Every structure is written in structure tokens, then in C-alpha cells.
Amino acid sequence: xxxxxxxxxxxxxxxxxxxxxxxxxxxxxxxxxxxxxxxxxxxxxxxxxxxxxxxxxxxxxxxxxxxxxxx
Numbered sequence: 640x641x642x643x644x645x646x647x648x649x650x651x652x653x654x655x656x657x658x659x660x661x662x663x664x665x666x667x668x669x670x671x672x673x674x675x676x677x678x679x680x681x682x683x684x685x686x687x688x689x690x691x692x693x694x695x696x697x698x699x700x701x702x703x704x705x706x707x708x709x710x
Contacts, residue, residue, distance in 0.1 A: 681708070 641649075655662045684690045691709060694700070703709050 685709075 654665075658665075681694065684694060685708075687693075694709060695703070700706060700709065
């Protein structure tokens, strides 16, 4: 039995095969959206009580130097 994940992978592979010149643009928009959502989440978490501490724990940060967004 195929899983939903397998079906999604097969659809993406078919899309790449049938769109050799345009799949990269679609993929780039997808990846950019993931990063944008991550930065939005991080920004909102920093506004909450103990947000900085939560991010330090999440990212395993011990030294905040080099993390200007965390200062």
C-alpha cells in the first residue's frame, strides 16, 4: 500500500520530469516560504515571555555571541 508521502514524492518526481525548465523556480519559492515562515515564528516567539530562553534551548545555543537576533 502506498502512503500519502510516497504519492507526494511520485507527484513531485513527475512534475520535475515534465517541467525540466520550470521546476527549480517552484522549488525555490517553496524553500523560500519555509525560511520566511521560520523567521516569522522566531520573531513571534521572541515577543513571548521567556522567548529568548526557549530559542536558546531549541537551537542548543550556549554562547549568544554571533546571534544578533537573540540579544
